[in-house]
Amino acid sequence: MATVETVQGPVDADELGTVCIHEHVLFRDEAVAANWPTRYDPDHLFSEAVSAVNATKEHGVATIVEPTAMFGGRDVGFLKRVADETGTKLVACTGIYTYDYLPHYFQNRSEDVIAEHFVEDIEKGIEGTDAKAGFLKCAADQPGVTENVEKVHRAVARASLQTGAPIMAHSAPSANTGPRQVEIFLDEGVAPEKIQIAHCGDTNDVGYIEGLLDKGVWVALDRYGLDMFQPWAERQKTAAALIERGHANRIFMSADFCATIDWFPEEAVEGLLSGGLIDEDWSMTLVFERAVPELREQGVFDDDTFQQVFVENPRAWLTA
Numbered sequence: 001m002a003t004v005e006t007v008q009g010p011v012d013a014d015e016l017g018t019v020c021i022h023e024h025v026l027f028r029d030e031a032v033a034a035n036w037p038t039r040y041d042p043d044h045l046f047s048e049a050v051s052a053v054n055a056t057k058e059h060g061v062a063t064i065v066e067p068t069a070m071f072g073g074r075d076v077g078f079l080k081r082v083a084d085e086t087g088t089k090l091v092a093c094t095g096i097y098t099y100d101y102l103p104h105y106f107q108n109r110s111e112d113v114i115a116e117h118f119v120e121d122i123e124k125g126i127e128g129t130d131a132k133a134g135f136l137k138c139a140a141d142q143p144g145v146t147e148n149v150e151k152v153h154r155a156v157a158r159a160s161l162q163t164g165a166p167i168m169a170h171s172a173p174s175a176n177t178g179p180r181q182v183e184i185f186l187d188e189g190v191a192p193e194k195i196q197i198a199h200c201g202d203t204n205d206v207g208y209i210e211g212l213l214d215k216g217v218w219v220a221l222d223r224y225g226l227d228m229f230q231p232w233a234e235r236q237k238t239a240a241a242l243i244e245r246g247h248a249n250r251i252f253m254s255a256d257f258c259a260t261i262d263w264f265p266e267e268a269v270e271g272l273l274s275g276g277l278i279d280e281d282w283s284m285t286l287v288f289e290r291a292v293p294e295l296r297e298q299g300v301f302d303d304d305t306f307q308q309v310f311v312e313n314p315r316a317w318l319t320a
Ligand SMILES: [Zn+2]
Pocket: 022, 024, 067, 256
């Protein structure tokens, strides 16, 4: 029986149940948080995380894949507290979330040395705890696959080869990053079934997405509610097209919700919501409350599709 590492320890893959593939219980800049801790209210961060996770339980969710890496304020102690409080299994990651910048520490070290850091999180435990990372994370965005981004991708690939851990790569379809990201992983020798390209739903170009699927990787339609990157109706059209074309066994659906995020001052967040850039119902449950029911009404989604997309696909990727 394959097992998957959660912050509460390894679980049998069959116990993962219904899975949210991409939701954040906390997202903040760890350097700001370390230097100005009083700018954050720990009780507020915790209660927002707990209520977001608890809401998913009403939809039968048993496991949340939590892809917060370095520069997103990954905090395994916080994840453990949320998991203990809610009873939900949380799968943590290792990796670096950067669109280009690397600290001198990693700038002046090789891909192999960077990979050693990731391997430590996967084999020994994260941040000095015995909670192990269940997957690897990296990112490419508007700057494209820069030299630094490629370095992180190669380090992630090498850590995957050493440990068997799967990879989730944040991508930016509008900057055409996906094909190059996949190319780097395959060039390093990673099996395509271990590779998940996140944020593919940010394009309505089904041909672009099928180009990735042709390589054998997973694609994620995981930003429902982030209308600034792609309007709701377009996301749904893409989802329906992919399912109708027989790709339900290779896709994920999620919202990339952040229970809290420190990127914007409060008044700016209000502007994003009132300006229609973020759906006012953006949450960890939005996919279950609106996306799936709409697709069911259109006749392209049924119970088997649900089982495939939210149970079997996550289990297959996490144990690939
Ligand atoms: Zn994310």
